[in-house]
Amino acid sequence: MQQRECQDGSAVIRFRVVGCVLLLAHLLLVAWVSLRPRDVMWVTATNLTPLAGIKADLALGPLAAAHQIGEGLLLLAPLGVLLPLAGGRLRVSPFASLVRTVLAGALISLAIALLQTAVPGQVPDVDSLLLNTAGVALAHLAVVPAGRGALRRRSRRERPAPLVREEPSQGRTPTIPRVGIAP
Template identity: 55%
Template sequence: MQRHEAGGSTANATAIDLRLRLTAGVLLAAHLLVVGWLTLSPLDLPWAAASNLTPLAGIRADLALGPLEAARRIGEGLALLAPLGVLVPLVSGRLWMSRLAEWSSLVRTTAAGTLVSLSIEMLQSGVPGRVVDVDAVLLNTLGVLIAHAAVVPALRARLRRSHTAYQGDTPRIPRVGLGPWTDVLSAVQREY
């Protein structure tokens, strides 16, 4: 736990935390708007493929297209919601956590990514030209998990270091000399 000395460093750390959380919240909202626009806008297609409700069938089909096309399609699925893995924990603003709380953060963030992905897939079922794909949910969730595991622990450690590096000016305490009663006490001790 971080200790703040008098001198306004608590207010400084709180202001930094608030700015970071607000920035992360704005970026999260902007990202979700872009994702919604990309995934829920109608497509003008003469025909659409059937829905994929068999796990990993779409990934196998992508792999059959060749390594470059498979890497592009799988990479798109992983990258679509990956920023949630970083932005959701930043919005919570907790820098100091136990190991158990860090694992809990990973689970909560992954669950949030899964719910967002499921919501997108369910909403796509009513959009012309879009189809439901269970592999998209798997790839999106895996992308959130990878982004959180790769970035958040190092980012939290860096933010903790930057918060503890400056805790305000060091208080200066003037050197205290001997009190006026020391002469009296030393004289009393000599008498005995």
Template identity: 55%
Template sequence: MGVVLTALYLAAVCWFTLRPLSATWMAAGNFTPLHTIRADLALGPAAAARNIGGGLLLLAPLGVLLPLAGGRLDVPPVVSFARTVFTGLMLSFCFEAGRTGMAGQVLDVDALLLNTTGVALAHLLVVPAARAALRRRRGSRRRGHQPDREPQSRTPMMSGVGAAR
């Protein structure tokens, strides 16, 4: 289910971000970190919230969907976070690189920063708590439902037989 949801979300993001825009003029690409964010902040609080918030929210669901697609509960939190953020960064880079070929759209390094930050925040806010809850539920299910069977005895050991060296 996680893989299907992730694929559907990525298809929707591709459709929204990789279509040509009709624009009478186009700004130059931005390769200076935080330049676009500063320009958005200079536009005022409403425009800054819309532009910066949109950048943060665009790929944020991937912070939850990517670990869900993996389906593993016993991954160390640091590994899960690093893997998810790196994948989010690479997907954001692919979208930004793909946008440069579309009319009216250019590469913006700040979009990479905002998209990756959104993935990281969503992961930190949801995944550790969700995994802990699922582990507790799995543990209580294992403890609560024990099938009736005889206890297993230990494997018989032969004394006097040494280990091969």
């Protein structure tokens, strides 16, 4: 029984380490893509009106819109899987996991947008914040519940039957009669 607990513990640690390494690699890639200076002759104005950029993308045509919207959805989407993987929990409320992951993705997207204000050629856009957060939520919903369910089923299958030792009976537990309060 003790050896099985060690194996489960080392598996959880391995999942967390892999999750943290992949999360760090992805965040470095996102920082490189989103925060490097660009040499451009002109930049568009900062978009602070929700869905205005998405409407403008849709006006360009379906192919251009799919490219722009897909780019926004896919930039931080791996966080929807990597954040729970780095957490390493199998038994957690699906709703709580989704909320925690989406909030973390939104905060990371907001941090990127705020850092973009200091980078030449990069323009923050509220629609990118919305699309990045939606991408995190969609990736989480598509992968994490099914993955956790499969891992829980696998761990139940591999778990050996518990060793139950029956202790010899020593008879009835003695009772002590109640003693009244003295006058």
